[in-house]
Amino acid sequence: MGNHGDLLRGALESLVLEAIDKGATYGYAIARSLEELSQGELVTKEGSLYPALHRLEKQGLLKARWQDSPQGRPRKHYQLTGLGRKHLAAQRDAWSRFSRVVNRILGVDHA
Amino acid sequence: MGNHGDLLRGALESLVLEAIDKGATYGYAIARSLEELSQGELVTKEGSLYPALHRLEKQGLLKARWQDSPQGRPRKHYQLTGLGRKHLAAQRDAWSRFSRVVNRILGVDHA
DNA sequence: TCCTATGCCTAGACAATCAATGTATATCTC
DNA sequence: GAGATATACATTGATTGTCTAGGCATAGGA
16 A cells, blocks of 8 residues: 555546545545545645645636535535536546556556 | 656656566667557657666666667667566556556546 | 644645757668 | 658756645644
């Protein structure tokens, strides 16, 4: 289990979009969600996650709104825009082709 | 088909080690080999490939020797060291775990 | 009171990509 | 012999993204 440093770099944005689409709509929840969905395999550092969210918002893939939380500080909730949804689909596809090819070259079982 | 920019970043070193292990023992051949093995999906730019080879050599994962070519300029042939072989195995494993998790989260078929 | 969990954010150090360019030889075509 | 193309290695400067480390802030439990 671990810290897949550079591997995460290319997939982080897709994973974040996906997590939001799955209902983890704010930063802290996205990090928890990815950690849980991956059984601890993916650890999202704040220094990458928050800049990524800002990037995605600036690119028009996400829209944000602040909302109070029952505990702790207010949360910044994100949702996919139409463009974001399109990008997620495209990135899913790109990842699919990429991982298939790498799996084949590295001789890794895709079980 | 295309240019998997950031995705390649985390897998390039593994792919290079693998290509060398498969017999593409010098830079130009490695690039051609990966392009062919991936049916054009992976395009290795020289500005990433050569620095990567130097990195791997400096880390003791590769050993290099110059050799004349029947055509064009001399070639710098690489081969895996023992350490390089160990790293390749470890990186293959890391990639396997990572891609499995991402595939699952993105809902991508691993066919 | 202090620690932990929740929650957002950023600055500076660092690392790696890419486009572009340079160098060099051999071969093929016009 | 002029020019294009394939082979072959290498570097530079701009850009971009990660990570460590810290800051700010509220709430609950020990």
